[in-house]
Amino acid sequence: GAGVSQTPSNKVTEKGKYVELRCDPISGHTALYWYRQSLGQGPEFLIYFQGTGAADDSGLPNDRFFAVRPEGSVSTLKIQRTERGDSAVYLCASSRRDGLTETQYFGPGTRLLVL
Amino acid sequence: DQQVKQNSPSLSVQEGRISILNCDYTNSMFDYFLWYKKYPAEGPTFLISISSIKDKNEDGRFTVFLNKSAKHLSLHIVPSQPGDSAVYFCAASGSGGSNYKLTFGKGTLLTVNP
Numbered sequence: 001g002a003g004v005s006q007t008p009s010n011k012v013t014e015k016g017k018y019v020e021l022r023c024d025p026i027s028g029h030t031a032l033y034w035y036r037q038s039l040g041q042g043p044e045f046l047i048y049f050q051g052t053g054a055a056d057d058s059g060l061p062n063d064r065f066f067a068v069r070p071e072g073s074v075s076t077l078k079i080q081r082t083e084r085g086d087s088a089v090y091l092c093a094s095s096r097r098d099g100l101t102e103t104q105y106f107g108p109g110t111r112l113l114v115l
Numbered sequence: 116d117q118q119v120k121q122n123s124p125s126l127s128v129q130e131g132r133i134s135i136l137n138c139d140y141t142n143s144m145f146d147y148f149l150w151y152k153k154y155p156a157e158g159p160t161f162l163i164s165i166s167s168i169k170d171k172n173e174d175g176r177f178t179v180f181l182n183k184s185a186k187h188l189s190l191h192i193v194p195s196q197p198g199d200s201a202v203y204f205c206a207a208s209g210s211g212g213s214n215y216k217l218t219f220g221k222g223t224l225l226t227v228n229p
Contacts, residue, residue, distance in 0.1 A: 004158070031215060042119070042204050042219030043159065056216065091158055095215075103149065104217060106158035 002026075004107035006092050012113045013082055021077040021110045025094030032075050033104060034067055035091040043091050043106075049075060082114045118142045119207050121220035129228055134192040136223050138205030141186065145207040147214065150179060150190045153202045153222070162203075163190070195227045 005024040013019050025032050031050055035043035045059040049069045057067070064082075069075040079086055089111050093104040120139045128134045138148075146167035151159035165172040165179045165188065172179050178191045192199055205220040 006158075033215070033217075035217075040221065042206075042221050043217070044219070045216050048215050059216075093158075102215070103161050103164060105161060106151070108156070108158045 004092055004094055004105055006090075006107040006110050008110060009108065010111045010113075012115065014115050015082060015084060017082050017114075019079050019082055019112065021079075021090050021112070023075045023077070023092030023107060025073065025075070025092070026105055029094035029096055029105075030072070031095045031102075031104075032069060033093040033095075034075070034077050035093065035106075037089045037091055037109070039088075046077075079112075082112075084114050087112055087114045116141075117220075118145075119205055119218050119220040121203075121205055121223050123223050124221070125224040125226070127226045127228060128195050130197055131194045134190075134195045134199065134225055134227065136190040136192075136203050136205075136225065138188050138190075138220055139186060140188075140207050142207070142209070142218070143186070144209040145218070147208045148179070148181060148188050149206045149208075149217070150177075151204045151206060151219075152199075153204060159204055192225075195225075197227050197229050200225055200227050 007022045034046040037043045047067050048056040052072045064080045067077045089109040091109045093106045095102045095104045149164040150162040152162050153159045163174050163177045165181050181188045202222040204222045206217040208214050
């Protein structure tokens with residue numbers, strides 16, 4: 001597709017459950033990012049992939065959060081034992097990483113609600 | 116501690132007039148700045164960017180100004196149109212090895228009245 005796509009667009013789950021959020025980056029973009037946006041805040045960095053490897057996962061809030069990108073394209077963000085505080089919009093972005101500065105292009109996000 | 120600050124939560128302007136959105140930053144390692152526009156239920160859309168080696172970048176109705184000594188940047192939209200109504204986020208990234216990580220402000224809701 002032309003842009004970054006994310007599925008599902010909305011996810012409602014119960015506290016303690018496991019969820020997976022999927023991101024399809026723009027074709028040809030080697031870099032992929034996950035951000036989290038809570039109500040009234042700007043997006044906050046979670047993790048960055050260059051190719052298949054997580055180059056920086058310093059933004060993941062704790063070990064309940066994990067992300068993979070096994071073939072260097074699609075990525076999945078996994079959250080174990082969800083808590084109400086995990087409720088937020090999870091945004092994925094991709095970029096070419098072909099220079100010193102770059103533009104990240106965002107998907108529409110997945111709205112996660114933990115009851 | 117917020118490293119990128121957008122101190123105005125909202126701004127209302129009349130169609131045809133200029134909109135000025137402001138952003139301040141505290142981290143002197145930031146050297147690349149971007150503005151994103153966000154409509155409800157959509158992801159942020161890239162608008163315009165500026166590198167620290169410049170003090171102005173223009174793209175159609177949108178101009179971004181950077182004042183490095185004041186650690187301040189602004190986005191000017193002229194003339195403003197009702198379709199510009201959205202939340203605008205200022206974002207910054209650093210130099211060297213961490214230049215991929217965007218730090219965002221909290222956003223400013225712009226309303227352009229017909």
